[in-house]
Amino acid sequence: MSSDNKRPSLLLAFLTFTVPVAVILYGTDVVGVRPLVLPLLVAVELAGIMSLKIGYTWEELQEGMLSAVGRIQLAVEHTLKTSHELRLLHPASMRPFSSL
The missing domain is CATH 1.20.5 (Single alpha-helices involved in coiled-coils or other helix-helix interfaces)
Known part of the structure; x- marks a missing residue:
């Protein structure tokens, strides 16, 4: 990846980590989705959207x-x-x- 100054704000960096983890935990523990494919796909999509938002x-x-x-x-x-x-x-x- 290029080394341009693509640094997210502290809030966006925190959300990029916590929201996908929360989606995976919610999907597996609360909803009981097995296998973990759907929560993982949603988490990857969210991380990708957040990465595009900061300029990648x-x-x-x-x-x-x-x-x-x-x-x-x-x-x-x-x-x-x-x-x-x-x-x-x-x-x-x-x-x-x-x-x-």
Whole structure:
């Protein structure tokens, strides 16, 4: 993203963090939405709208999202691989909790 002086006010920065978190918590705890897809989508939309409001372009937001997905992809792959290797090494220790 460009390094222009795109700084939100303190109130907007606070709202950008708290409103999506509140939407996720409301959707999961109060309404009981399972899976969490709808509250997460609403939270992402709100964060995107707030980012556009302070002056980021849609292309800058897409660039940031793709960069973040690229960074976490390796971590998720490593976690899954490690989990699989642990199951192969210690199959008895990987029982579900209900069978203990």
